[in-house]
Amino acid sequence: MSTVKVIEVHESVFSSNDKTAALLREKLSEQKVFMLNVMSSPGSGKTTLLSKAINMLKDEYKIGVMDVDIESSLDAQKVADATGVPSIQIHNGGLCHIDAEMTEKAIEEFEKVLKDDAKSNSIADFDILFLENIGNLVCPAEFDTGAHRSMMILSVPEGDDKPLKYPLMFSVCDLVVISKTDTMKFFDFNEKRAIENIKRLNPKADILFVSAKTGEGMNEFCEWIRANSTNPRNICKCE
Amino acid sequence: MHELGVTFYVVRDVKKVAEENGIDRIDFVTLEIGEVSGVINEQLTDCWNWARKKEKVTENTELIIENLEAVSFCECCQREFGTIDYGKTCPYCGGGNTYLLRGNEFNIKEIGVYDNT
Ligand SMILES: Nc1nc2c(ncn2[C@@H]2O[C@H](COP(=O)(O)OP(=O)(O)O)[C@@H](O)[C@H]2O)c(=O)[nH]1
Ligand SMILES: [Mg+2]
Ligand SMILES: [Zn+2]
Numbered sequence: 001m002s003t004v005k006v007i008e009v010h011e012s013v014f015s016s017n018d019k020t021a022a023l024l025r026e027k028l029s030e031q032k033v034f035m036l037n038v039m040s041s042p043g044s045g046k047t048t049l050l051s052k053a054i055n056m057l058k059d060e061y062k063i064g065v066m067d068v069d070i071e072s073s074l075d076a077q078k079v080a081d082a083t084g085v086p087s088i089q090i091h092n093g094g095l096c097h098i099d100a101e102m103t104e105k106a107i108e109e110f111e112k113v114l115k116d117d118a119k120s121n122s123i124a125d126f127d128i129l130f131l132e133n134i135g136n137l138v139c140p141a142e143f144d145t146g147a148h149r150s151m152m153i154l155s156v157p158e159g160d161d162k163p164l165k166y167p168l169m170f171s172v173c174d175l176v177v178i179s180k181t182d183t184m185k186f187f188d189f190n191e192k193r194a195i196e197n198i199k200r201l202n203p204k205a206d207i208l209f210v211s212a213k214t215g216e217g218m219n220e221f222c223e224w225i226r227a228n229s230t231n232p233r234n235i236c237k238c239e
Numbered sequence: 240m241h242e243l244g245v246t247f248y249v250v251r252d253v254k255k256v257a258e259e260n261g262i263d264r265i266d267f268v269t270l271e272i273g274e275v276s277g278v279i280n281e282q283l284t285d286c287w288n289w290a291r292k293k294e295k296v297t298e299n300t301e302l303i304i305e306n307l308e309a310v311s312f313c314e315c316c317q318r319e320f321g322t323i324d325y326g327k328t329c330p331y332c333g334g335g336n337t338y339l340l341r342g343n344e345f346n347i348k349e350i351g352v353y354d355n356t
Pocket of ligand 2: 046047048075132
């Protein structure tokens with residue numbers, strides 16, 4: 001007869017990531033670096049929005065960009081070309097998300113690149129670090145990256161019912177940017193319904209309407225970043 | 240595709256548990272997966288059967304999945320109901336002001352080793 005030895009674990013698969021993320025967040029706060037995690041479906045406008053916003057903010061803040069978007073391996077380069085701020089492309093082996101450990105490694109690599117370039121000596125010299133996540137509304141929502149704030153972009157062509165299809169993503173974000181508002185006239189997008197759908201999942205979420213093309217709402221978006229990044233020391237996710 | 244990502248975390252976590260307990264092979268691992276966690280049992284099992292071979296300790300580990308019921312709560316009438324059956328609309332009062340109480344779990348419940356003596 002074979003007997004069974006059972007070891008009880010009772011741990012969420014995400015708990016070790018949550019711990020790593022909390023430590024990373026703390027470390028960045030000590031360095032006074034504000035990290036913003038930017039998520040959306042592929043093509044919703046992450047790269048475009050970030051490039052525009054960085055150009056509006058780069059005289060006030062020292063900014064760095066880390067890019068894992070797999071849509072094009074050139075996104076980091078695109079942002080760098082459009083803004084002149086340092087950027088790094090993160091390769092995550094084709095996984096559907098990036099977790100806190102990968103983010104930490106990417107930051108270390110960024111640090112090395114910065115040293116070689118002599119543009120800046122360390123991550124701590126940045127005021128704001130943008131993380132362009134992988135274009136995917138499911139998996140990145142599960143993984144805390146260690147960022148101080150998470151935001152997502154819902155572009156008008158995707159429809160106002162998207163929150164109902166991807167509830168977790170909408171629940172974990174501090175800010176939802178409804179983008180490409182210049183295309184509103186071509187789509188049956190109901191602003192009120194979109195807000196209702198988001199608020200029902202996440203009453204605390206900030207919601208902004210932005211067009212990176214016409215510039216509508218860009219000031220408000222930059223204002224949101226200023227307000228949220230003012231004092232990373234006080235930025236804490238724990239309840 | 241989400242299943243593959245999480246499978247690697249399971250391999251990593253159970254490997255660690257095995258090391259801590261001085262075990263060099265795991266015969267089964269039991270996961271608790273909520274009905275609305277977005278993970279599909281069959282896909283997860285397929286990923287597992289592929290990923291487990293990457294580590295000696297999980298090479299022959301059987302995956303056991305226990306699904307946990309998803310339950311929502313209605314703010315209006317303060318009652319609980321099955322999320323899978325009724326979605327976001329309360330079956331008692333028809334209200335839509337509801338939220339998920341549980342059913343989003345992805346837990347490693349336990350690992351087991353057969354002792355063939
Ligand atoms: N009309 C319009 N198009 C936009 C806007 N923002 C981005 N796009 C276009 O959407 C496409 C995808 O944008 P991109 O920034 O690469 O999206 P990402 O995959 O989320 O990084 C590009 O063709 C952009 O020019 C916008 O505000 N209005
Ligand atoms: Mg992009
Ligand atoms: Zn009710």
